Each structure stands twice: as C-alpha cells, then as structure tokens.
Amino acid sequence: MQTTSVPPRGIEPRTSLTPPAPLLAMPPDSPAIESSILGPAGVAFFDFDGTLIHGDSLPMFVGEVIGRRRAALALADAIRSALHRHVRGRGPGCDFPGSVKAIYLKRTLRGLPVADALAAAERMVPRVRWHQPMLDVLKEHRRQGRRVVVATGALDLYMPALLRRLEVDDLLATGMEVVDGRLTGRLSTANCVRLDKAERVTGWIAGNGPVAATWGYGNHPSDLPMLALMHKGEVVRIRRRSNHR
Structure with missing residues (x-):
C-alpha cells in the first residue's frame, strides 16, 4: 500500500470543497499510517471501494x-x-x-x-477481498477511542452486511429508492462520491460535533474533496499483485 498525506487544515473542519494541494508520494513501508493515528480523540472517515477492500x-x-x-x-x-x-x-x-x-x-x-x-x-x-493494512488502521482508531464512519458511493442495500463484523459507528452510502418492497432502479439520495460525499461528510460533522480532530482515508482523485475537509488525510493506493513470481 502506498499513501500520500494531505497537510493539516486547522482545528475547524473546512467547508470549502476545494481539493487539497498536490500530494507527496511516500514509500510503501512509510510510517505515515502509524503517525496519522496519533493525536486527540476524534473521527476517522474511510472510503470503502479501493480503500478498505480491493476493487469495486x-x-x-x-x-x-x-x-x-x-x-x-x-x-x-x-x-x-x-x-x-x-x-x-x-x-x-x-x-x-x-x-x-x-x-x-x-x-x-x-x-x-x-x-x-x-x-x-x-x-x-x-467474496470481499479486504485490504488488511487499512483494516488495521481502522482498528487502531477504534483502540484510540475514536469514532469510525464509512463514507462510500456503494449502495446502502449491501453495505450493512459487509460491515457487520467491523466496529463502525455510522455509514454514509448511496441510497436506492424502494416502492412497494421493490427497487425502482433509481437513487433515493445523491450518489455519495466526490463532491456529494464531501457534502455528506460535512453535514455529518456539523450534526455530530463538536469534533476534536478528523482523519480521512480514500482514493485519488475521487476522494480528494472529502480528504480536503480533514485535519489529516491519506490517499490510499492498493498495489495490484503481479502475475510474475
């Protein structure tokens, strides 16, 4: 796993959805993950696809x-x-x-x-292939007494089942419209990605504060608007396994 850091943005979460400054790459064995979970109690926000799991x-x-x-x-x-x-x-x-x-x-x-x-x-x-390094980060945040929120474009139909064994405090996901017990094929919420995800996260912080500090983990470039809101943001890149031995 390779991560890059978004510099701290101050004490109050930013409401601007401007992407963060260019990110600096760090080697896979960088201590950034360890250092990012030090600090006061707060909330850690995790993307799901391509962050907590491999693939979509x-x-x-x-x-x-x-x-x-x-x-x-x-x-x-x-x-x-x-x-x-x-x-x-x-x-x-x-x-x-x-x-x-x-x-x-x-x-x-x-x-x-x-x-x-x-x-x-x-x-x-x-069938889900979990990304173990990020699971370890999530668990460490829990150990430090912080709340954990998964913010994802994935559907609220299946996410509760996939997160059942994790200690997650809240889920921000994409909702599907239901009429008479059947899906209509249309969304019931905004698609929880990019700027829409950042707005959902901003609303969650406003409604569940005060928050001492925020951490965020997600993909590049789709999660940059969310990561720009965080005191500490990490862009997660899962390296594909080579077919060569």
Whole structure:
C-alpha cells in the first residue's frame, strides 16, 4: 500500500470543497499510517471501494443478483450508453461515471424485491477481498477511542452486511429508492462520491460535533474533496499483485 498525506487544515473542519494541494508520494513501508493515528480523540472517515477492500463492490453485488457474466455485459453496455448520451448532452448523472452508474442500476436492479437484494448482500460477504493494512488502521482508531464512519458511493442495500463484523459507528452510502418492497432502479439520495460525499461528510460533522480532530482515508482523485475537509488525510493506493513470481 502506498499513501500520500494531505497537510493539516486547522482545528475547524473546512467547508470549502476545494481539493487539497498536490500530494507527496511516500514509500510503501512509510510510517505515515502509524503517525496519522496519533493525536486527540476524534473521527476517522474511510472510503470503502479501493480503500478498505480491493476493487469495486457494485459489480460484485449486481453479479450476485443477475449472474456475473450478465453483470459484466450490462456494465459494458451502460458505459457505451452513457458515452452516447453525454456526447448529446443528455447523461442522467452529474458526470460520466455518475451516468454509467445510473444506467447500470436501472437496467439491472429495477423491479428487484428488497428481500432478494438483501439475500444477494449476504452472498457477497465471503467474496470481499479486504485490504488488511487499512483494516488495521481502522482498528487502531477504534483502540484510540475514536469514532469510525464509512463514507462510500456503494449502495446502502449491501453495505450493512459487509460491515457487520467491523466496529463502525455510522455509514454514509448511496441510497436506492424502494416502492412497494421493490427497487425502482433509481437513487433515493445523491450518489455519495466526490463532491456529494464531501457534502455528506460535512453535514455529518456539523450534526455530530463538536469534533476534536478528523482523519480521512480514500482514493485519488475521487476522494480528494472529502480528504480536503480533514485535519489529516491519506490517499490510499492498493498495489495490484503481479502475475510474475
């Protein structure tokens, strides 16, 4: 794992969503993770996909619902459709990734009973590949008496099942609309990524303060707006395993 630091931003959390200054890379064996968890009691915010786990949890979830092959084909089709719509200025999301997600969810989850979605979430649990160094950081924050919040673009349908064995105080996730016990395929909240995630985190801090200090862990570049709010932010890069031995 390689991390880079966002310099401290002062005592009060920043409300500006301006990304932090350029980040300085550090070697994988850097003591940055150890040093980042020293200090007063406060709150640690963790991204999920690509931070606490390897990869993206959404295709995994959809694969449990409709089958892995169909999920992969549906994702490729959603990417093509979003590209065509954005060329015409008609993308359903606020940006290209958001449009891909909106199309993907509508085409794969619309009409799904909530009970089936929750069952698929349970089937995901043994398949998740956890990123052990970040799990250790999370546990150390807990040991230091700090609150832990997971802030993620992943769906609130399956996240509680995946986090069940972790000591997490709160979850900020993307909600799905439900009507008569079935998913409509539409979101019930903003997509909890990038600026929307930063706004959710800002709201959480405002509603759960006062907060002595904040730590944040996430991906580059999608989590930079959230990390810019933190007193101490770490960009997490999970190195892919080489196929060569």
